[in-house]
Amino acid sequence: MKTAGGSTSPGSDIVVVTHFFPAHGGGIELVAARLVDEYLAAGFTVKWFASATDEPPSAEPGLSTHSVRASNIIERITQLPYPLWTPMAIPALWRAIGRARAVHVHEHLYVGSLLALLIGRIRGKRVVLTQHTGALRLPNRLATTLYPLGAKTLAWPAMRLASHVAFVSANVRHFFFGADAPGPRGSLVFNGLDNDTFAFEDEHRRRESRARLGLGEDEPVAIFAGRFVRKKGLPFLRELAARTHDVKWLFAGWGPDDPSHWHLGNVVCLGRLSQPDLALALAAADVLVLPSLCEGFPLVVQEALACGTAVLSTHEVRHACPGAAELIEAEELTSKPSCVQVESWTASLRKIIGQRPDDSSRRGRADHAASLWSWDRCAGEYLNMLLPDLQYRPS
Numbered sequence: 001m002k003t004a005g006g007s008t009s010p011g012s013d014i015v016v017v018t019h020f021f022p023a024h025g026g027g028i029e030l031v032a033a034r035l036v037d038e039y040l041a042a043g044f045t046v047k048w049f050a051s052a053t054d055e056p057p058s059a060e061p062g063l064s065t066h067s068v069r070a071s072n073i074i075e076r077i078t079q080l081p082y083p084l085w086t087p088m089a090i091p092a093l094w095r096a097i098g099r100a101r102a103v104h105v106h107e108h109l110y111v112g113s114l115l116a117l118l119i120g121r122i123r124g125k126r127v128v129l130t131q132h133t134g135a136l137r138l139p140n141r142l143a144t145t146l147y148p149l150g151a152k153t154l155a156w157p158a159m160r161l162a163s164h165v166a167f168v169s170a171n172v173r174h175f176f177f178g179a180d181a182p183g184p185r186g187s188l189v190f191n192g193l194d195n196d197t198f199a200f201e202d203e204h205r206r207r208e209s210r211a212r213l214g215l216g217e218d219e220p221v222a223i224f225a226g227r228f229v230r231k232k233g234l235p236f237l238r239e240l241a242a243r244t245h246d247v248k249w250l251f252a253g254w255g256p257d258d259p260s261h262w263h264l265g266n267v268v269c270l271g272r273l274s275q276p277d278l279a280l281a282l283a284a285a286d287v288l289v290l291p292s293l294c295e296g297f298p299l300v301v302q303e304a305l306a307c308g309t310a311v312l313s314t315h316e317v318r319h320a321c322p323g324a325a326e327l328i329e330a331e332e333l334t335s336k337p338s339c340v341q342v343e344s345w346t347a348s349l350r351k352i353i354g355q356r357p358d359d360s361s362r363r364g365r366a367d368h369a370a371s372l373w374s375w376d377r378c379a380g381e382y383l384n385m386l387l388p389d390l391q392y393r394p395s
Helices: 027-041 073-078 089-099 111-122 141-161 170-177 203-212 234-243 275-284 299-306 315-320 322-327 339-355 359-372 375-386
Strands: 014-017 046-051 063-068 102-106 126-131 164-167 186-188 221-227 248-254 267-271 287-290 310-314 328-331
Touching: 014 027, 014 089, 014 111, 027 046, 027 102, 027 299, 027 375, 046 089, 046 111, 063 089, 089 111, 102 111, 102 375, 111 126, 111 141, 126 141, 126 170, 126 375, 141 170, 164 170, 164 375, 170 186, 170 315, 203 275, 221 275, 221 299, 234 248, 234 339, 248 275, 275 299, 287 299, 287 339, 299 310, 299 322, 299 359, 310 315, 310 339, 315 322, 315 328, 322 328, 322 359, 328 339
Parallel strands: 014 046, 014 102, 046 063, 102 126, 126 164, 164 186, 221 248, 221 287, 248 267, 287 310, 310 328
Antiparallel strands: none
């Protein structure tokens, strides 16, 4: 990425605020981490604030971190990742934001995000808010009902404190604004994609990947990648796996709803994978199955498509990115799936696997994905929002 260079001030160019560090494993933190890498590569310095519940990223030139003391009791009880920061974060945020040129806040609903937005406005800094989450289905029915009210109520002041709001998908923007456009201070910015790691593999290399994973050359393979929690559709996936004994199911991830406890002979848990290993697993599979509700546009969908792998998900995910809708097979799904929905998903899964796409169709998916997304372009859009007086363009 071509830039005008970083700051010579004693503070950081950009303060980044997330609820957790990437070691926690959530999608928001992983997106933030990749953008931080892009900012550093572009020559800027970054001060990153997040909860002290996990280890911060390793030290590297231009990056400093601040671990905020926090309680994570809410996630332990409800599976909702919501750390409670102590007031000790306020003076540190005040000093860091005062010395910075701009602030990038991820998600409006968290205590640290609201503090950063308010302090940024008071100190006259440009603050970009990235909204990753729209609708959300929680384990508790009352919480699911109350969440939209709370999220939209807090969004009203939060999005007005921000200089610019970026929505990661059409679904997220629709949750807050419906059919109305959010105005010039809001825009769609899809997450980027590591086009070097997640890329097309021809049939020869794909067979090698399958062999490394202990998969048969012609064995039907479905994969899920993400956190093992109810909101990601793990109970529904268990039902699908139980109905398709002839399909090998790979599960890449971690969490309390561990598929290894299902005691199904066609289920293999790969655990938490590095990015290269995840790319290998996605490329080896015939289809990524993602029956989660209330999603924005999951990064793993982009990664699977970039590997040329078919995707079976919900209509919600399919509509999240209009440019990729034709690449995603979609089925109806409700919070309490009916037998008809289970049968419909099973039929779609078998149809996709039965097609056994050749190199040409898989390469078509991968090329389309690469044309839509890259971290270089994504970070360039954010840098132009954060520092509009400077001009950036992808290298």
